[in-house]
Amino acid sequence: MKEIKKIKEVQIKRAQILDLTRDFFKKRGFLEVQTPILTKDISTEPYIDPVPVKFFDDKNKIYRGYLITSPEYSLKKLLALDFDKIFEITKAFRQKEALGGLHNPEFTILEWYRTHADYRHIMKDTEELVYDLVKKLHHHPYFFYQRQKIDVSLPWLRISVKQAFKKYARINLDKTRNLQYLETIIKQRGYKNLRFAQNLFSPCPSGRRGSARNRVDPARGGADLSAQTNWNDLFYLIFLNEIEPQLPKDKAIILYDYPLPQAALAKRKNKKSFYAERFETYIGGMEISNAFSELLDWREQLKRLKEDQKLRKRLKKEFINIDKTFIQALKLGIPASGGNALGIDRLQMLLLDIKDIDELLPFPARKIFN
């Protein structure tokens, strides 16, 4: 009985959070839209694995598609149709991820987009949304998660990825534009001794500084794919071991301006910059959202999607077609825009002090399938 009561309490609170989220966006003039969960073409992102689906019509004709990994493409297609402020709360699906903990193959995602805006406007939306939810649910600008007090007072601490690397890992991220520099640091820090990075060192011949071999700059063309994959892995090795654990846990923070290999759909800061306008939100050390100043140049976007396909091939992953209607939408022209994808389940876990997503969902996948 106690268990049933708890499940019910959690579901009531989850609904309340959804209602408050909708109120927040509607009051600010956003239109709630509904886009397909079942689609033909899907994001080519190399490190996200979609769930393929096939189905038949009345004449037994077969159709093949996917469950969306995020509604991003559809929402951007709407921006091309003159929608200016839109949001959607929908289900998204990803596989080859853990069942339980912070992941469930089916999850609830909130995405919103603003035209005539960039990621700075989206930062403001994000902190105001969370502040609003915390104030309404907890009656203070703070709450407790796993006994940790978390303050979400405005404005949130903003720290660039470059500053974070400097402050917490004493690394000049600018210099990592050359992969060898990053590899040297990894070796120096003894990661290899601790068996951390054994598989990471590809037999990449020692290239000269700035040679194509070590180029990790996708937008410049001719970027070396193995250099890019290694760069991303080494980036995370440092990020997860040295930076994330040191990020303040007692407040919400915005980590912004990611290096190019980490920002596939984001707009580059300027033509020559190593950084793109992407930010992530961390609350109590948990990552809850990922946002961009949207990349709207169709040629640049198409080039990056083709790079994704090559990388997928290299990673021995399924081939995914490029969504031509998405490129067409970009060709139609979208005004400068910003958008965010926020994991609703994680936000609910934080606000309701729940450690495992399986305690949030009434029917978690781990229980359904095992």
Place this chain on the structure above:
Amino acid sequence: MVSTSDFEKGMVIKMDNDPWQIVDFQFVHPGKGSAFVRMTLKNLKTNKVLEKSFKSGERFEEIEFEYKKAIYLYKDRKNTVFNLKKDGQRVSLPLENVENEVAYLKEQSVVDLIYIGGELNGLNIPKKVALKVIEASPAIKGDTVTGSTKTVTLETGLKINTPIFIKEGEMILVNTETGEYAGRT
């Protein structure tokens, strides 16, 4: 060799020649790079706890690890002697390795002996144990300052600080991690 996908809580892996027990682990999927596994590891030699992230798929040498229930019999100047519950086999650990733990053990109490790679390596005792006070000076009349303490002797010979109201013959709880008084039973 085990891969990150074989991980289970309690498993012991070898890293830098030390046995590290997996206390907790969680897969992290950044979405913009390979998956990682974030682990809380405890060094079974030093008890040091670390949080580390490894790339998913990384391989480690597994070390066989098990607990065996045993009864504590006695200690002499060099050794502590136990009787395995399962087969009555008599085993011993050098006293110097387990001095801290043995200070809380009454004869005939049940403990978990730790076997790493098939060899007896140490013992686990409960976080809190109940022990009898065998010697305590009476509370001094008028000494009512809160927080004042006195030293008492417990049945294992261990001396600890308790509040002044604790009397000889009472059973008290002791936190075995901090060595501090943890309340009356």
